Amino acid sequence: MGGRTLIFYLVNAKLSYISKTRKERRSAALTKAHEQSDSEAEEAPEERTEAEEKRVSNEELERLERDLEQKTAQAEEYLNRLKYLQADFENYKKMVARERERYEKCATEALIKRLLPILDHLEAAFTSAQSCKDLVSFVKGIELIYLDLLEALGQEGLKPIKAVGEKYDPYKHEVVMTVLDEDAPEDMVLEELERGYMLGTHVLRSAKVALSKHAKPASENDASTAAEET
Template sequence: MTGEKNTTQSGQKDQTEVKETEVKDQSKPEEEVNGAQETTDNQPESNGSAQESGRSTEQTGSEDNGNENEQENAQSVEEKPAAQKQPSVEELQAQLEEALQKADEYYQRYLRAQADFDNFRKRTRKEKEELQKYAALPVIEQLLPVLDNFERALAAGQSTKDAESLMKGVEMVFKQVQQVLTKQGLEEIEAVGKPFDPHFHEAVMQVESEEHESGIVVEELQKGYMLKGKVIRPAMVKVSQ
């Protein structure tokens, strides 16, 4: 009896141990799941801290690069003046001689230009004086044939008493003179029968006239002339009242 009880008790113990083992085995997956969840929950925090550390590292690196670039630029600026080559005394002397040669060349050009201008001014003044002196030369050349005809008419009048022939000769000379003066731009001012115009006429007398209205030129006492449109002598006239 005692042996059976012991056997029974040992069997119960074994069953109890098996159950405890199963309970432990069932609790292990739950603990593992909880541990995995805690691990996943902690991963974002670790990732965020890693990103922040990466950003700070990048910022630090960029600042270091910026400082290095500024230092390199400063060194290059400091090195540039030192790299420029200073001209030697011989080069400066050569540049000075070249500048002096150019200055002398420009001065010589100035003297030649001044001399040319003086010669031009003298030549122009001389030409102007000659032009004024011989301005009437073309007219004189055209009047010489008229003078010859006057001499012939006078000689013919002395050798003959034919007044009609003498008159014809004088008329020919007069027409020749008119032609010469007309070529030079001389024009007669029309007066008789025209309204009195003080720009072209000079009234020396007023007369009563039944044929003309008041202010009309009735008689011309002396011819007036214009030279190329300019009045050189107004006509002396009588004007009706």
């Protein structure tokens, strides 16, 4: 009986080992299957995410391309408008230049027409001067011609600058010399050496004048002398 018991024990141990091995293999297979399933489950979202990102990138690229085409069309439209405006402005400048040239010619022509009678009077005066015996009448005729000339130029906006007896105005008067005169107010124009003229409100030529000055008091002269000596 002892031998049979040993054999029975060995057979049972072998069967237990085989059963345990099968269970372990089955468990390992199930574990591996679960791991593969989990791995596939993890990889699937990643693949979907990459696909979605690719789709979004394509949509964004298409949107950017549409925006670029739209902006390019707008830029071309603005450029064409700018070209038209530039052409219009160039035409406007040419028109203004032509109008100004025409106006200047008309103004010059009008002035010359006003001066022609004065030129005729001067020629007549020079002709009569050869046989004129009345110098007073000749001078009177020249004076009338001079007044006609002033009137013609006055119609163009020219007028003489007042000088003698006026207070010194640095805008209108150019001091050529000073004269000590205690009787006249200081800085008053005593003499006009060359007449000045205004054209509208613009000084065309300043009047050259002699200006009155008062003598400095003795105290000021002494102070000036002391300063120079120092």
